[in-house]
Amino acid sequence: MSLTVVRRIKARPSIVFQALTTAEGMAQWWGPDDGPVLIAEADPRRGGGFRVRFRRLEDATEYETNGEFLEVVQPERIVMSWRWKDGLVDPGESRVEIVLRPVPEGTEITVTHSRLHDEESRRRHEAGWMGALDKLAARFAEAA
Amino acid sequence: MNYQDRLDRVFGALVDPTRRAILAQLERKDSASVSELAEPFAITLPAVLKHLDVLADAGLITRAKSGRTVTVRLRAQPMREAMAWFSPYQRFWAGSLDRLAAYTEREEAQARSRER
Numbered sequence: 001m002s003l004t005v006v007r008r009i010k011a012r013p014s015i016v017f018q019a020l021t022t023a024e025g026m027a028q029w030w031g032p033d034d035g036p037v038l039i040a041e042a043d044p045r046r047g048g049g050f051r052v053r054f055r056r057l058e059d060a061t062e063y064e065t066n067g068e069f070l071e072v073v074q075p076e077r078i079v080m081s082w083r084w085k086d087g088l089v090d091p092g093e094s095r096v097e098i099v100l101r102p103v104p105e106g107t108e109i110t111v112t113h114s115r116l117h118d119e120e121s122r123r124r125h126e127a128g129w130m131g132a133l134d135k136l137a138a139r140f141a142e143a144a
Numbered sequence: 145m146n147y148q149d150r151l152d153r154v155f156g157a158l159v160d161p162t163r164r165a166i167l168a169q170l171e172r173k174d175s176a177s178v179s180e181l182a183e184p185f186a187i188t189l190p191a192v193l194k195h196l197d198v199l200a201d202a203g204l205i206t207r208a209k210s211g212r213t214v215t216v217r218l219r220a221q222p223m224r225e226a227m228a229w230f231s232p233y234q235r236f237w238a239g240s241l242d243r244l245a246a247y248t249e250r251e252e253a254q255a256r257s258r259e260r
Contacts, residue, residue: 003231003233003234003237005234005237005238005241007241007245009244009245009248009249010245010249010252011245011248011249011251011252012252012255015248015251015252015255016244016248018251019244019247019248019251020244025247028243028244028247029240029241029243029244029246029247030240030243031236031239031240031243032232032235032236032238032239032240033239034243089232089233090232090233106249106252107248109241109244111237111241113233113237116233
């Protein structure tokens with residue numbers, strides 16, 4: 001299983017690349033919501049490691065991601081391995097490929113996160129959905 | 145219909161509280177007749193039928209006619225597909241790229257003012 005997210009940014013590729021590969025840059029954006037980045041470390045060369053710890057606002061829980069840079073081609077391509085400390089979101093190792101392409105307004109960034117663990121993801125999706133449906137049903141039961 | 149269009153239809157169907165209530169009813173029962181589904185709502189039967197059309201277009205329900213009764217059932221597949229949107233990875237990257245864009249666009253503006 002994999003997912004791809006594409007986005008256009010009004011900034012030149014060298015600036016986006018810097019934000020993606022330096023600890024100072026990663027500390028500015030890493031994480032799904034506006035929760036804080038608590039630790040950011042990066043050694044952006046082939047075989048170098050990274051570690052980012054952040055707190056997610058939606059569940060007030062700290063998550064730590066780490067891995068190695070497998071390819072670093074400035075300012076156009078980064079490949080890294082990806083693990084969640086303590087297997088919090090996914091127990092296995094996955095792979096992130098980031099491609100930067102210059103476009104008139106700035107940069108088109110394509111993130112492909114692959115080798116996601118199907119079984120774990122499926123279980124979480126279903127748990128999330130059934131939980132949401134249960135809450136929805138409970139709310140309507142109260143209203144009735 | 146492509147993935148985005150299917151997602152649009154599913155989330156478009158879910159935007160209405162009456163349609164969500166119909167789905168919640170169907171989630172509790174295995175199946176229901178149209179009149180059973182219409183019962184809790186202070187709206188006309190034709191209005192309920194219109195809501196059912198929207199849910200059927202989104203693939204969220206099936207309708208089977210038997211004599212004078214139409215039996216409505218929940219269909220899980222489009223919901224499963226829509227829920228993939230709730231993947232922790234999807235949320236991680238959608239949120240992170242929003243923040244990355246905001247940060248680098250500020251950096252770009254600063255670089256431009258330095259270059260002037």
